[in-house]
Amino acid sequence: MVNLFWADESGLPVNDRGLAYGDGLFETIRMQGRKSVLLPRHLDRMVRDARRLGIAVSLKELDAVARQAAERWGSDDPSKGWVLKLTLTRGAGGRGYRPDAGMTPNLLVACGPVPPATADEGVVADFSSVTLSVNPLLSGIKSLNRLEQVMASRELDGAVFELIMSNPAGHLVEGTRTNLLVKSCDGWLTPPARDLAVSGIMRQWVLERLRQQGEVVQERPVEVGDVLSEFCLGVYLLNSVLGVVPVRNLAGRNLPVDGGLATICNPFELLE
Template identity: 65%
Template sequence: MPHVFWADEQGLPATDRGLAYGDGLFETIRMQGRQGLLLSRHLARLTRDAARLGIPVSRRDLQSVCARAVERWPRSDDEGWVLKLTLTRGAGGRGYRADPGMTPNLLVSAAPLPPMPDPAGVVADFSRVPLTVNPLLAGIKSLNRLEQVMAAQDIQGSLFEVLMSNARGELVEGTRTNVLLKTSLGWVTPPASTLAVAGVLREWLLERLRARGEPVLEQPITMADVTGPECQGLFLLNSVLGVVPVRTLADHDLPVDTGLATIFNPLELLE
C-alpha cells in the first residue's frame, strides 16, 4: 500500500521524487456523487502504467483509496466534482537513481467540476510548441508535462484548446485532449504509440465505434487533413470534459457533426 497523503491536510514531502524529477504519474477522474466516470479504466491505466515505470501499486489499493475519498469528500448524487490521484515513486534517493524497495506516495485531492464546453462547438488553434513523445513513455500520463504547460500559455480568451504537432508536422493531441477526426473514409485518430497521453475516453470511444461497425483508422493526421474538404468534423476527447466538437480551427470554420452525442452519455459511464 502506498503512503497516502490527503491534499486538504498536507502535501508531499520535500524529498518526494515526483517533485524533484517528475518521477510519477496521475489520473484525473470525473466524479458524480460517489461514482466515477470510466473509473475502472482510470484505475487500470494507473496500475498498468505505474508498472511500466517500475512503481508498485495494486488496483485493489487504488480502489480502497477512492472509497475513502468519497467518504472524506461527500457529495450529493447530482453533484459533479474531480478526483485526482498523483502517484510518485516515493521519497528519497540521491540524484536520479532511486533507492531500492521504496514505498510509493499517493497524493489524493478533490476539486470542483470545471465549466462544460459549448456543445455547439469550441474554438481551437495550432500550437507553436512542438511535442516530443519518447516511445518508452508513450501514452503514460506522467508528471512530465512541461511541453503541455508551455503550450497552454497560449490558451486565452475564447480559445478552448491548442493542438500540438510532432517533428514531422503530424497532429498528436491537444494540451489536455486526444483528437478524433471524422472523414468520408471513417474515423481517424493518431496511433496510441505516438501519443503523449492515451486517454481512457479515447479508448472507450474507439471500442464503441468499432462495435457499431464504423470504420476506425489509427494513422497520422496532418494539418491539411483537418482543414481540407475531407474533414467532416473534428472532436477533442477528455474524460472530464467529454466529447467536444471543434467549430473553428485557426480561423477556419469546420463542420460540426452531432452524431457522437448519441453515443456518449456521461451518466451511463458512471461506476
C-alpha cells in the same frame, strides 16, 4: 503498500521524487456525487503504467482509496460533479536521479471542481507552436512531466479553448489536455497510441463504442490537411473529465458540428 496523503490535510514530503524529478504519474477522474466515470479503466491504467516505471501499487489498494475519496468528498446528489485526482510518486529520497532500492510509493489524493461545460455548438481551437516529442519508452503514460503541455498552454487566450500540438514529423497528435478524433468521408481518424504523450481513457472508450456501432476507425498519423480539407466532417476533442467536445472553428476555419458522436458516446451513462 503506499504512503497515503490527503491533500486537504497535508502535502507530499519536500524530498518527494515526484516534486524533484517528475518521478511519478497521475489520474484525473470525473465524479458525480459518489459515483465515477470509467473508474476501473483509470485505475487499471495507473497500475499498468506504474509498472512500466517500476513503481509498485496494487489495483485493490487504489480502488479502496478511490472509494474512500468518494465518501469523503462526494454527496448523495449525482448532479454535483467534481474531479478526483490521484498522484502516485516513487516515494521520497534517493541520491540525485538514482532512486533508493525498495522505496515506498507516495499517493496524494485530491479533489477539485469540474471545469465549466462547453457549448453544444462547439469550441474554438488552434494549432500550437510548441512541438510535442514523445519518447517511445514513456509513450501514453500520464506522467508528472508535462512541461511541453505547460508551455503550449501559455499560448491560450480567452477565445481559444484548446491548442492542438504536432510532433517533429509535423503530424497532429493531441491537444494540451485532450486527444484528437476526426470525422471524414471515409470514417473516423485518430493518431495511433504509440505517437501519443497521453493515451486517454476517454479516447479508448470512444473508439471502442464507434467500432461496436460498426463505424470505420483508422489509427494513423493525422496531417493538417486531414482537418482543414473539404472532406473533414468534424473534429472532436476527447477528455475523461470533459467528455466529447466538438470543434466549431479551427485556426480561423469554420468546421461542421454534428451532435451524433455525443449521442453514441455519452460517458455519463457509465456512472457507477
